[in-house]
Amino acid sequence: MFYREAGQFKDNYAADRAVFPILQDRIGLGVILLAAFLVVPLLGNAFFLNSIMTPFLIMALGAIGLNILVGYTGLLSLGTGAFMGVGAYAAYKLTTSFPQVNVLIWVMCSGFFAAAVGAVFGLPSLRIKGFYLAVATLAAQFFLQWSFVRVGWLYNHDPSGAIQIPARTLFGLPITGPHATPLTQYLVVLSIVVFMTLIASNIVHGRIGRSWMAVRDMDIAAQLMGIRLLPTKLLAFAVSSFFCGVAGALMVFFWLGAAEPVVFDINLSFKILFMVIIGGLGSLIGCFLGAALIHVLPIVIRMLPLGGDAAMVEHLTFLLVGALIIFFLIVEPHGLAQLWRLLKQKLRVWPFPY
Amino acid sequence: MKLSKAAFLLSAALVAGAPLAAPAPAAAQSADTIYVPLFTYRTGAFAGSGIPIANGMRDYLTLLNERDGGIGGVKLVIEECETSYDAKKGLECYEAVKPKSPVMVNPWSTGTTLPLIPRAAVDKIPVLSMAYGLSSSAKGETFPWIFNPPATYWDGFTQILQYIAEQEGGGVEKLKGLKIGYIFLDASFGREPLPLIDKLSKELGFEAKLYPVAASDMQNQSSQWLSVRRDRPNYMILYGWGALNPTAINEAVRTGFPMEKFISIWWPSEDDAAGAGPGAAGFKTLNWHAVGADFPLHQDIRTHVVDKGLSQTAPDKIGQVLYNRGVYNSMLIAEAIRKAQEITGKKVVTGEDVRRGLENLNIDEARLEEIGLGGFTSPVKLTCADHNGHFPTFVQRWDGDSYEKITDYAPPLSQYVLPLLEEDAKAFAERNAPWPARTEPCDN
Numbered sequence: 176m177f178y179r180e181a182g183q184f185k186d187n188y189a190a191d192r193a194v195f196p197i198l199q200d201r202i203g204l205g206v207i208l209l210a211a212f213l214v215v216p217l218l219g220n221a222f223f224l225n226s227i228m229t230p231f232l233i234m235a236l237g238a239i240g241l242n243i244l245v246g247y248t249g250l251l252s253l254g255t256g257a258f259m260g261v262g263a264y265a266a267y268k269l270t271t272s273f274p275q276v277n278v279l280i281w282v283m284c285s286g287f288f289a290a291a292v293g294a295v296f297g298l299p300s301l302r303i304k305g306f307y308l309a310v311a312t313l314a315a316q317f318f319l320q321w322s323f324v325r326v327g328w329l330y331n332h333d334p335s336g337a338i339q340i341p342a343r344t345l346f347g348l349p350i351t352g353p354h355a356t357p358l359t360q361y362l363v364v365l366s367i368v369v370f371m372t373l374i375a376s377n378i379v380h381g382r383i384g385r386s387w388m389a390v391r392d393m394d395i396a397a398q399l400m401g402i403r404l405l406p407t408k409l410l411a412f413a414v415s416s417f418f419c420g421v422a423g424a425l426m427v428f429f430w431l432g433a434a435e436p437v438v439f440d441i442n443l444s445f446k447i448l449f450m451v452i453i454g455g456l457g458s459l460i461g462c463f464l465g466a467a468l469i470h471v472l473p474i475v476i477r478m479l480p481l482g483g484d485a486a487m488v489e490h491l492t493f494l495l496v497g498a499l500i501i502f503f504l505i506v507e508p509h510g511l512a513q514l515w516r517l518l519k520q521k522l523r524v525w526p527f528p529y
Numbered sequence: 530m531k532l533s534k535a536a537f538l539l540s541a542a543l544v545a546g547a548p549l550a551a552p553a554p555a556a557a558q559s560a561d562t563i564y565v566p567l568f569t570y571r572t573g574a575f576a577g578s579g580i581p582i583a584n585g586m587r588d589y590l591t592l593l594n595e596r597d598g599g600i601g602g603v604k605l606v607i608e609e610c611e612t613s614y615d616a617k618k619g620l621e622c623y624e625a626v627k628p629k630s631p632v633m634v635n636p637w638s639t640g641t642t643l644p645l646i647p648r649a650a651v652d653k654i655p656v657l658s659m660a661y662g663l664s665s666s667a668k669g670e671t672f673p674w675i676f677n678p679p680a681t682y683w684d685g686f687t688q689i690l691q692y693i694a695e696q697e698g699g700g701v702e703k704l705k706g707l708k709i710g711y712i713f714l715d716a717s718f719g720r721e722p723l724p725l726i727d728k729l730s731k732e733l734g735f736e737a738k739l740y741p742v743a744a745s746d747m748q749n750q751s752s753q754w755l756s757v758r759r760d761r762p763n764y765m766i767l768y769g770w771g772a773l774n775p776t777a778i779n780e781a782v783r784t785g786f787p788m789e790k791f792i793s794i795w796w797p798s799e800d801d802a803a804g805a806g807p808g809a810a811g812f813k814t815l816n817w818h819a820v821g822a823d824f825p826l827h828q829d830i831r832t833h834v835v836d837k838g839l840s841q842t843a844p845d846k847i848g849q850v851l852y853n854r855g856v857y858n859s860m861l862i863a864e865a866i867r868k869a870q871e872i873t874g875k876k877v878v879t880g881e882d883v884r885r886g887l888e889n890l891n892i893d894e895a896r897l898e899e900i901g902l903g904g905f906t907s908p909v910k911l912t913c914a915d916h917n918g919h920f921p922t923f924v925q926r927w928d929g930d931s932y933e934k935i936t937d938y939a940p941p942l943s944q945y946v947l948p949l950l951e952e953d954a955k956a957f958a959e960r961n962a963p964w965p966a967r968t969e970p971c972d973n
Contacts, residue, residue, distance in 0.1 A: 226624040230617075271960070324715055324743075331960055334724055334953055335663055335717040337643045341961050353651040431620060433644035435717050437744055438616060474621065477611075484841070485609035486571030493572075 178522040194376055211365055216358055225357035225430070227471055232361075232368045233425045234470045238450040238462035239375050240418030245448070246457035247379055248411035249391030250300050254293075254312040255419050255447045257319035260439030261289040262420025263427040264329045267338045271331060278343035278351060279363070282424045289420020290413040292319070297412025301405050304394075316441055323436035337435045340428050351428050360429040367425065371418060376459055378414065387411050388457070419447075446470075453500060455512025464511035468503070472496055561877060563599070563866060564606045565590060566626040568636050573613035574747075575771035578851060581798060582637065583609065584842040585855020586862075588834050592826075593863055595833040600863055601870045603877055614771070616640030623648075632869075632883040633657055633862060639718050642675075649674035650965060655884040657865075659858050660685075660795065660817075664721060665953035667917030669888065672954070673969045676887045678861065678909055679817050679920035682768070683949060684941035685794045686722045688815055690729065691942060692792060692924050693764050701942070705734035710762035712753060712769070712777055715741035719768045725949060732945075738762050747773040754780040767793035774801040782808035788927075789813070795922070798851045802927040810929040814850075817922045818857050818906035820932045822848025826856070826901030850932060857906060864892050864909075872972065888913050889972050907938050913971035919943055 178199050185191045195201045215228060241255045266285035270278050296315040300308055323329060330338050342352025349355045350363050378384050386407050389397035398404055427434045446469060454465020476492045483491070507514050567586050570579035590607045599605050610622035619641030623634060633655045636642045642662035649656045650673065658666070658677045666675035680688075690704060697703035711726060713719030719741070730737040738760050740753040747769075757765065765786060767777050774797040781791050788811035795815045802809045822831075827848055834840045835847065846852060869878040869886030878886070892900075892909040907921050921938035958964035 220628070222624045222628065226621045321743075324720075333957075333960065334665075334721055335639065335643060336720045337640075337717050339643065339647070339957075339961055342647075342963065353647040431617065431644055432647065435616065435640045435643070437640065437716055440745065485569060485611040489572045489611040489613065 178519070178525075180523075194380055208369065211369075212362070216362065219361075221357045224361040227474055229357070229361050229364050229430050230426075231466050231471050232364050233422050233430060234447065234450060235463045235466035236368045236371060236425065237419050237422035237447045238454060238466050239372060239459060240415045240420075240422060241447050242451045242454075242457065242459070242462050243375065243379070243387070243418065244411055244415035245451055246455075246461075247384060247391060248387040248408065248415075249304075250297075250408060250411060251305060251309040252312040252412075252415070253309050253441070253444050253448065254296060254315035254319070256439045256441060256443030257316040258289050258293050258416040258419040259423025259426065259443065260319055260323055260436070261292045261416070262286060262423035263434060263439070264323060264338065265289065265420065266424035266428060267340065268329065268331075270343065271341065274341070274343075277345065278428065279345060279367075282367070282421060282428060285424040286417035286420040289423070290417040293416025293419070294409050294413040297409050297416075300408045300412065313441075316444055320436055320440060323439065335435075337433055338427065339433045340431075343428075352432070355429075364425055364429050367421070371421065372459060375418065379459070383410065383414075391457075449500070453503060453510055455510025455515075458510065458512035460515060461510050461512030464515070468499070468511065469496075472499065562604045562606045563877060564608070564626075564629050564631050565862060565866075566622070566629075566631045566634060567607060567609045568612050568619055568622050568634065568638070568641065569609045570612050570614045570637070572611060573615070575614035577775075577800060578771050578796065578798065579614065579637070581842075581846060581849055581851035582855040582858070584840065584846070585852040585857075586635070586859045587855075588830050588840050588842060588847075589826075589856045589859035590863065591834050591839050592830050595837070595839065596829060600866050601876055603870075612636075612638065612641065614638050614640075616644070620644060627652060627654070630879065632866060632878060632880050633887075635659065635858060635862070636662070639663075639716075643717070646672065646675055647961065652880075653884075654880040655887055657858070657861060657887065659854075659861065661718065663957070665950050665957055667915060667919075667950055668954035669913045669916045670954075670967055671958050671964070672916065673913075673967045674884060676911065676916045678890075678911060678916070678918045679906075680922055680941065681917055681919070681946065681950070682718070682721045682794065683725050683946045684917075684919050684943075685815050685922065686725055686766070687729075687942035687945055688922050688924075688939065689766050689792050689794070690733075691939060692813075692936065695936075696790075701733055707735045707764065708738060708760065708762040709735050710738040710740060710757055710760065710765040712740040712742060712750075712757075712765060712767050714747070714769050714773050715743045718770060722768065725945065728949070729945060742769070742773055742777075747771060748776050750776050750780050754784045754786075757781075757786060758784050764790045764792065767791065767797070769793070770796050774798075775804045778802055778805045778809050778812055781812075782806065787811070792924070795854075796851075799849050799931065802932075803930065807929050809927055812927040813924050813935075814927075814932070815922045816850065816925050816932070816934075817920060817938075818853055819904065819934070820848065820850050820853060820925065824902050824905055826905075829901060853905075856902075860892070860900065860902065861887075861890070861909070864896075865890055884969070885972055887911060888916070912973055919946065 180197045183198055237259055244250050244252050262285040265288035266281050269281040299311045340351050342349055348359055350359055386402045389402055390407050394404055450465035450469045453468055455461025473492045473496050476495050477488055481488055481491055569583035570576055571583055590605055593600055594605055612619040612622055619636055619638055631654055635657050639661050642658045645656050656675050660680055662677050664681040664683050666672040666677050694701045694703045726737045742750055769777055782805045791812050793814040797814050802812055835844055865883050865886040868889050869882040872885055873882045888911055890911045894908055897903050911918055919941050921940045923934055923938050924936045925932040926935045
C-alpha cells in the first residue's frame with residue numbers, strides 16, 4: 176500500500192539502472208543516514224557510541240570486504256583477520272613515519288598495502304576453489320600473524336610487541352588518542368564507512384561486479400564469455416583486502432587505541448565470515464545485519480537484566496546467540512538479507528496476499 | 530512460511546529491544562559508596578587461571594564489606610565484568626564501567642592494559658596492573674596513572690637467573706657457559722623479557738635458547754619440547770599463562786626433563802602442576818606471597834564470606850597460589866583506598882584520590898599484621914617515581930601436592946633492570962609523542 180513502485184515511471188536509462196529504483200527505498204536510506212549522522216550522536220552515550228556503534232560499523236566494513244570475495248566472487252577466504260591486520264600495521268607505520276600527513280589519508284592508504292598483500296595470497300585462487308582455497312588463505316592468516324609478532328620493524332620494536340596509536344587531529348580536533356571523544360571517532364568512522372559502502376555498491380553493481388558474479392556462478396562459462404579469470408579473481412582479492420585493510424586500520428585507530436597481534440587472529444576471521452554468512456552472501460545490507468547480529472547482539476544481551484553473575488551472563492549470552500544463529504540459519508539459509516528481501520516483497524502487495 | 534513469520538517477529542523484537550537494552554546512564558551511584566569494578570575471566574581458554582584470581586579478589590573485598598562495613602565506613606560496590614581475557618571485551622568493560630566513576634581498574638590482561646595506558650590520565654582512573662602490563666610503567670614520572678607492583682617480568686627473570694646461579698654454587702658469574710632454555714607465550718607478555726635476555730646472555734655469557742609457543746597452540750607444544758630434547762639446556766625458564774602452563778609441565782615430565790631445573794615466573798597454579806601427576810614434583814615457580822589458608826584473614830573469609838554463601842569459591846581452594854594472588858591484588862586496592870581517605874580526609878574517594886593513595890602506599894609488617902596477613906608477603910611501599918617497587922620474591926617448589934617455599938625473599942638484580950626500564954619508558958614517550966608531561970603533584 177505504502178511501498179510500491181506504481182506510478183513511478185522512469186524516463187531515462189540512468190534512473191532505470193539506479194541502485195535504489197523505488198522512491199520509498201531512497202527515502203528509507205535517507206532516514207537511516209539521518210538517524211546515523213544526527214539522532215545517534217544526539218541520543219547515544221559514550222558507551223553506546225564507543226562500544227556498540229563504532230565497532231559495529233567497523234565490523235560491517237570488514238564484512239563488506241569479505242563479502243566481495245565470498246559472496247560476490249565465490250572465493251572462500253579465512254584470512255580476513257590478517258588482512259585487517261595488514262591495514263592496521265600499515266597505517267601505524269605510515270603515521271609514525273610521516274606524522275605530518277593527516278591520519279585519515281594514511282588510514283585510506285593502508286588499504287592499498289592490504290590490497291597488495293591480498294592479491295599475492297589470492298594467486299592460488301586460479302587453480303583451487305572452495306575449501307582448498309580456504310586452506311590456502313589460512314596460510315595467509317598464519318603467516319601474516321606470525322609476521323606481526325616477529326617483525327619488530329612493524330611495531331617499531333616496542334618491547335611489548337603491541338602498536339600504540341599516537342594522538343592525531345583533524346581540523347584541530349583530536350580524532351585518535353586518549354583525548355578523542357567517542358562522538359568524533361564515531362562520526363569519522365561513520366563517514367568513512369558510508370563512503371566506502373557507496374563505493375562498494377557502485378563496484379558490485381557495475382561491470383566489475385557483474386564479472387565477479389559471473390565467475391562465482393560458473394567460472395568456465397564466464398571464461399567462455401570473455402572474462403579473464405586471473406585478473407578478475409585477483410581484482411576481487413585486492414578490492415576485498417582493501418576494504419578489510421581499511422576496516423582493520425579503523426579498528427585500531429578509532430576503537431581500540433592499541434593492539435596486540437592476537438587481535439587479528441583467526442577468531443576475527445571467523446567472526447567476519449559468520450557475519451557474512453548470517454547476514455547474507457552477496458548483499459551489502461546483509462553485512463550490516465550480520466555485524467549487528469554477531470557483534471551487537473551479545474553486548475545487548477549482556478546488558479539485559481538477566482540476573483546472575485558476570486560469568487553466568489556470559490554463558491547465557493553464548494547460548495542465546497548460538498541459538499539465534501541456528502534459528503536464523505534454519506528459517507532463512509540465505510541470511511538476514513533474504514528476510515529483508517521477503518519483507519519488501521510482502522510489503523509491496525500488502526494488504527493483499529498476492 | 531510460518532517459521533519465517535516467526536523470524537520476522539523475532540528480528541523485529543530484537544531491533545525494537547536494542548535501544549532499550551543500551552545501558553541505563555550510569556545507574557546513579559549512591560553518594561556514600563565506592564565503586565570497584567573487577568575485570569575477571571571465568572570463561573574462555575584462560576578461565577583456569579582466571580577463576581581463582583577472580584574469587585580471591587572478590588572474597589577479600591566482600592569480606593571488608595561484611596566484616597568492617599566497607600573501608601573507613603564506606604561500603605564498596607563490587608561489580609564483576611567478564612572479559613574472557615579478550616582485549617576487545619576488556620575495553621568494552623572499561624567503557625561500561627567508566628560512567629560509574631570507578632576508583633581504579635585492574636585489567637588482568639596485558640592486552641587490555643596497553644590501550645588503557647594513555648586513557649588513564651584523561652579519564653582520571655588509575656590502572657593497577659599487578660606484576661603484568663607494561664614493565665616500564667613502573668616509571669611514575671612518565672606514567673603517573675599506571676601502577677604495576679610488586680615486580681616486573683624483567684625483575685622476575687633476573688631472580689630466576691640468580692636462583693640458577695645459586696644452584697651452580699655462586700653469583701651470576703656462574704651462569705657462564707650454561708645453556709638456558711626459555712619457553713614462553715608468544716605474545717607481548719612472554720616476549721617482554723627478550724631484550725633483557727639478549728643483553729644478559731651477552732654480559733653474563735650464558736647461551737639462551739628460545740622456544741616460543743603461539744597462543745593458538747598452547748596445548749600442543751610437542752615440537753618445542755622435541756627441540757628441548759635436542760638442545761639439552763641445563764635449565765628451563767617458563768613464562769606462560771592459561772593452558773600453556775599445564776601443557777608445558779606435562780611435556781616436561783613426558784620428555785624427562787629434570788623438573789628441579791624447570792623454573793617458572795609467578796603464574797602457574799596448583800592445578801597446572803597437579804595435572805602432570807607425581808612426576809611434576811620438583812617444578813619451581815617464583816612467588817611474592819605465601820601459599821595456604823592459615824592466616825587470620827583467611828579464617829575471616831571463611832566465616833564472613835564463604836560460610837554465608839557469598840562466594841563462588843570451593844572451600845578447599847581457599848589459599849591456593851592464584852587465589853592468594855587475587856587476595857593480594859584486592860589488598861592493594863583496599864589499602865590504596867584507605868590511604869586515599871587518610872590523605873584527603875574524605876570518606877568517599879575518587880579515582881584521583883586513589884591515584885595519590887597508590888603513590889603513597891605503605892604496607893609495612895605492622896599493617897600486614899593488622900590486616901590479618903602477618904608474614905604473608907614482604908612490605909609494599911610505592912613512591913611517585915617508582916610505581917613498581919621491584920620487591921623481593923622467593924622460589925617455591927612443587928612437592929607433588931602443594932608449593933613449598935624453598936628460598937628466602939631476595940631482591941632482583943636491579944643493576945640490569947633499572948637502566949632498561951629507564952630506556953624503555955623514554956622510548957615509549959618518544960614513540961607516542963606528544964606524550965603528556967606529568968602534571969600531577971607529588972605527595973612524598
